[in-house]
Amino acid sequence: MKIIRSRSFTAECPWGALDIANMRGITTRVHWTNQPYRWHINDGEEVFAVLDGRVEMRYRENGIEHSTILETGDVFHASVGTEHVAHPVGEARILVVESEGSV
Template sequence: MSDLPISLGDVLASFEALWSPRIVTRVNDYDVRVAKVEGEHIWHAHDNTDEFFLVLDGRLLISLREATGERTVTLSRGEVFTVPKGVEHKPSAPDGARILMFEPTGTPSTGDRHEEIPAHIEVTTGH
């Protein structure tokens, strides 16, 4: 962990990979991660933790499978949303986005339950 300020812009400029979160810093037992996203992720769920999203740039859609049915939340720059633990969700960014996520260290990007993982999705707990 750095004892100096961290530029999110510099971190995002340091890589090109999509759906491949980078750990910017840690807060207690949580990672603060940034990612470049475009296209669709996969349906997945985190059984033991909520997942926090902040859109830094672009537009992020999060489809949710809830007890009342499916719905999609649309987030624009500066907006946040938390997916409750256990809820199946699928992030997507048709035009690309830059996002920040806050989740417990070691949380896999594809959750605890997920669909088959296509080649464009990296299974990681962050870089």
Template sequence: MTREPILLAHALSTFDQRWSPRIVTQVNDYDVRVAKVEGEHVWHAHDDTDEFFLVLDGELTIALREQEGERSVVLSTGAVFVVPRGTEHKPSSKDGASIMLFEPTGTSTVGDRHEDVPDHVDATTGHALEP
């Protein structure tokens, strides 16, 4: 990891792939990831960790399956949301968005429980950010 400031706009300009996060830096045992998203992800859950979302640009919808039933939250630029551990969720963005995520290092983008992963979703623990 670099010991220099990282401009998020520059980090996002280094790749075009959707649903394929890049690891910008690490904080203790957590990755700070950025991703470009568009269309639908996959229903999935992280059994042992919460998932933090920050929308840097655009709009992100997160569908949730909770005890009370299904609901969706809509996050606009600057909004944050935490999906509690064990909660099935499915992020999507109709017109595209740039997001930041905080997750324990090694956390899979498709969680511990997921439906079939479509070709446009990268099942990864994050990719190194290109200089």
């Protein structure tokens, strides 16, 4: 059993993670960041839940770039093939559920 106090988690570098669980190849991790990630496409689906802070999520559909602000409690689902990048607004803590080894 684990209890995770995500608001107190801070990594040594942006996008540092605290591993919570690996359920048959699906990982659940808490990330801390204050810097953007990079444009990427995951190997499978990804669920991205903002636990603390705000994140500007940019994503491309049919070659057109979109942007939305995710507030604390918001969830972003990247389906297979969705190119996206997260830009935190200040510090953010994010719960990410994805296939093990995904970028």
